[in-house]
Amino acid sequence: MPRTYQPGDTFTHVRECDRYRPIYYAGASGDYNPIHIDPEAGAAAGLNGNILQGLCTLGWVVEAIAGFVEDPGRVRRVKARFSRPVRPEDTLTFQGRVTHVQDGRLTAEVTATNQRGEDVLKGAIVEASIE
Amino acid sequence: MALDKRFIGREYGPYRYTIGEEKMREFTLALGGAKPGAGTPGEPPAHVSPLLYDEQAAKAGPHGGLIAFPSFAVVFAIRPFSAAIADPELNINMQMLVHGEQDLEFLDVMRPGDVMTTTGRIADLYERARMGFVVVTSESRNQHGNVVVKGTWTAIIRG
Numbered sequence: 001m002p003r004t005y006q007p008g009d010t011f012t013h014v015r016e017c018d019r020y021r022p023i024y025y026a027g028a029s030g031d032y033n034p035i036h037i038d039p040e041a042g043a044a045a046g047l048n049g050n051i052l053q054g055l056c057t058l059g060w061v062v063e064a065i066a067g068f069v070e071d072p073g074r075v076r077r078v079k080a081r082f083s084r085p086v087r088p089e090d091t092l093t094f095q096g097r098v099t100h101v102q103d104g105r106l107t108a109e110v111t112a113t114n115q116r117g118e119d120v121l122k123g124a125i126v127e128a129s130i131e
Numbered sequence: 132m133a134l135d136k137r138f139i140g141r142e143y144g145p146y147r148y149t150i151g152e153e154k155m156r157e158f159t160l161a162l163g164g165a166k167p168g169a170g171t172p173g174e175p176p177a178h179v180s181p182l183l184y185d186e187q188a189a190k191a192g193p194h195g196g197l198i199a200f201p202s203f204a205v206v207f208a209i210r211p212f213s214a215a216i217a218d219p220e221l222n223i224n225m226q227m228l229v230h231g232e233q234d235l236e237f238l239d240v241m242r243p244g245d246v247m248t249t250t251g252r253i254a255d256l257y258e259r260a261r262m263g264f265v266v267v268t269s270e271s272r273n274q275h276g277n278v279v280v281k282g283t284w285t286a287i288i289r290g
Contacts, residue, residue: 028161054230079234
């Protein structure tokens, strides 16, 4: 029996940005901007150390919705503003809430907060096919 | 940060990229939290879908074979955005640049061996609160000519 989804349904995903994650993500994605992999370069740019690639955080939003719909191949869209840097040793909690279910597609709003309860993304939405 | 609006509409690409199975797997696992080492992308954490790395499980699954993690697309679809922000004529100080906003649409799954062709253009350049904004749109098609990924990439140039 296929799972059904309704507005108001929620999902949660937790990810830790361990110390070397920006380097692993650089290797996999090709984003070697020094502000991501070199604490001194981050500090020189006024960022107080190195920061995680925004697209890694965005990938974790995709993981959250992919887990909820039980198939990464069903994810159709992800959109977000990067409102606060994510740093090594931060733990992010992604909380999603379904806002629409229509024509075989669901839309959800997602919040992403660090261990201090600060938002690292703004206006994040995801869409997935559920047919 | 003064940005010259006459560059709006400037196009970048086409760029060709062939999706490789191990590269797909590396991306999935590096994003997913595995600890890569010499000769291995690391052990898959429990939350990572086997459809992304386990050939047997993927074969029996809904797509009949391995698929790429959706945001793997950034590996190649970022190319017009990278080209635009590094365009010498735009004269952007990369040290002051941060990725401000991202929108990605996934119209179909991506599989090992797919040949993706990406094009993009500068959709907007503007200033707000003394910061510069560079907006690039991209479109990536597979070897069948179908649009698989659409992106809107926004860079912010501080100060």
